[in-house]
Amino acid sequence: MVVCLYVDxxxxxxNDASMFDDFKQSMMNEFDMTDLERMRYFLGIEVLQxxxxxxxxxxxxxxxxxxxxxxxxxxxxxxxxxxGTKLCxxxxxxxxxxxxxxxxxxxxxxxxxTRPDMMFVVSLLSRYMECPTELHLQAAKRVFKYLKxxxxxxxxxxxxxxxxxxVYSDSDYAGDVEDRKxxxxxxxxxxxxxxxxxxxxxxIVILFTTKAKFIAVASCACQKIKLQRILQxxxxxxxxxxxxxxxxxxxxxxCKNLVLHGRSKHINVRFHFIRELTSMGVVEVTHCQTHNxxxxxxxxxxxxxxxxxxxxxxxxxxxxxxxxALGIQFN
Amino acid sequence: xxxHKARLVxxxxxxxxxxxxxxxxAPVARLDTIQLVISLAAQKEWVIYQLDVKLAFLHGExxxxxxxxxxxxxxxxxxxxxxxxxxxxxxxxxxxPHVWYx
Numbered sequence: 554m555v556v557c558l559y560v561d562x563x564x565x566x567x568n569d570a571s572m573f574d575d576f577k578q579s580m581m582n583e584f585d586m587t588d589l590e591r592m593r594y595f596l597g598i599e600v601l602q603x604x605x606x607x608x609x610x611x612x613x614x615x616x617x618x619x620x621x622x623x624x625x626x627x628x629x630x631x632x633x634x635x636x637g638t639k640l641c642x643x644x645x646x647x648x649x650x651x652x653x654x655x656x657x658x659x660x661x662x663x664x665x666x667t668r669p670d671m672m673f674v675v676s677l678l679s680r681y682m683e684c685p686t687e688l689h690l691q692a693a694k695r696v697f698k699y700l701k702x703x704x705x706x707x708x709x710x711x712x713x714x715x716x717x718x719x720v721y722s723d724s725d726y727a728g729d730v731e732d733r734k735x736x737x738x739x740x741x742x743x744x745x746x747x748x749x750x751x752x753x754x755x756x757i758v759i760l761f762t763t764k765a766k767f768i769a770v771a772s773c774a775c776q777k778i779k780l781q782r783i784l785q786x787x788x789x790x791x792x793x794x795x796x797x798x799x800x801x802x803x804x805x806x807x808c809k810n811l812v813l814h815g816r817s818k819h820i821n822v823r824f825h826f827i828r829e830l831t832s833m834g835v836v837e838v839t840h841c842q843t844h845n846x847x848x849x850x851x852x853x854x855x856x857x858x859x860x861x862x863x864x865x866x867x868x869x870x871x872x873x874x875x876x877x878a879l880g881i882q883f884n
Numbered sequence: 885x886x887x888h889k890a891r892l893v894x895x896x897x898x899x900x901x902x903x904x905x906x907x908x909x910a911p912v913a914r915l916d917t918i919q920l921v922i923s924l925a926a927q928k929e930w931v932i933y934q935l936d937v938k939l940a941f942l943h944g945e946x947x948x949x950x951x952x953x954x955x956x957x958x959x960x961x962x963x964x965x966x967x968x969x970x971x972x973x974x975x976x977x978x979x980x981p982h983v984w985y986x
Contacts, residue, residue, distance in 0.1 A: 561940030562937075586938065589933075592933060602931060710927065711926065712928075744926075784924075
């Protein structure tokens with residue numbers, strides 16, 4: 554049995570139903586409790602459980618923020634950001650109220666808990682909270698337009714399937730037009746659903762694509778170890794090493810090869826952490842084709858068809874599409 | 885209307901560090917952990933149940949001496965100058981989440 558505690562809310566699950574009642578009873582004796590039965594709504598996340606899997610989404614929340622920022626009447630668009638867009642500080646642009654902009658970013662941040670497809674654009678928008686201009690507001694409005702068309706999207710975790718963790722790591726190269734730092738992103742998949750994801754601007758300027766990808770793999774390895782430990786504690790041991798998928802073969806070689814080349818010497822020692830892990834066999838970095846690289850969605854604005862494909866691979870879908878495909882009705 | 889709700893809230897911003905409170909740290913589950921549990925449950929076809937503690941923060945036992953003024957409109961007649969000494973936490977206290985956890 555597994556129990557998750559969040560201040561006063563707790564959820565529990567497991568394979569032994571008789572333990573549930575004992576646990577519930579002992580909790581009831583200790584505190585005044587509200588029994589909410591099956592999990593439906595936890596920390597603002599809507600949870601729908603069926604015999605085919607579990608769906609998590611934030612439909613109500615999306616509707617609330619669309620109304621709050623008066624975007625409930627807008628037309629919908631297909632992707633949250635125009636492909637190829639590069640945002641910059643836009644010093645000459647007309648300034649807008651940064652309180653409202655901050656509120657927008659903050660509301661969208663919370664949405665990324667069940668919407669990995671929005672992760673990149675939200676973290677991009679959040680870089681300009683200090684001095685937002687009309688340009689940034691337009692970008693934010695596009696996100697709302699995208700939301701308008703994808704209100705009931707969320708992550709669907711299918712039952713059964715592949716057991717282990719599958720990790721994708723990617724980065725762009727010098728994506729930020731001002732300080733020329735790269736963005737790294739990772740996606741963790743457990744069976745068919747995404748469990749952890751991130752999109753983050755790297756904190757140092759990198760001279761080669763290889764190194765940008767290498768750093769992405771290294772930061773992803775830290776998260777991997779953490780999740781692996783939790784999985785172990787949950788009695789879900791994984792045999793062998795976890796695979797990290799990376800689409801840059803030189804970066805992979807850099808992870809495996811202990812020889813320092815003249816051009817890679819200046820990479821900070823901390824990133825050599827990943828080398829130790831590969832030599833110990835904790836992780837294995839393998840090559841994957843760019844078009845199967847799920848983490849791509851965390852690093853750059855993608856074309857519509859690629860975006861939709863990767864979104865689907867992460868398990869992000871519309872609730873009605875599950876209903877149609879599986880012939881089940883969530884209610 | 886189903887019910888009326890009122891809550892007595894302490895003015896936590898009046899509290900001074902070292903006098904009225906010391907530790908305020910309270911751990912919570914990280915979201916990716918929760919996501920992991922949900923996806924694991926889905927994979928293994930477990931059902932997830934949920935419980936909620938009513939008025940959780942009021943259960944915490946205070947370690948520090950904290951006094952509160954009498955709530956306006958509910959002063960004890962003839963003892964308006966007196967204050968209450970708290971035994972358990974109130975909403976709004978800085979250490980409320982911490983003592984609830986411990």
